[in-house]
């Protein structure tokens with residue numbers, strides 16, 4: 782499809798996934814329903830490593846390959862549109 786090789790979620794799908802991650806809820810791909818979402822950095826890291834607010838978090842579905850990227854500091858409320866700037 783696209784030339785870039787990286788499939789991205791539609792905006793509302795990305796938002797759904799991002800908010801689930803922010804709230805520490807189980808991640809499920811909004812597009813294909815796959816429950817294996819590859820998160821970078823991993824949640825298993827010490828809390829201190831998780832708290833870098835400037836770090837990008839990448840959420841990638843291991844099945845359909847779609848991915849969403851966000852910066853935690855930009856996610857302040859569900860209607861925050863700044864997280865969809867990519």
Ligand SMILES: [Zn+2]
Nearest residue numbers: 810813842845
């Ligand atoms: Zn998927």
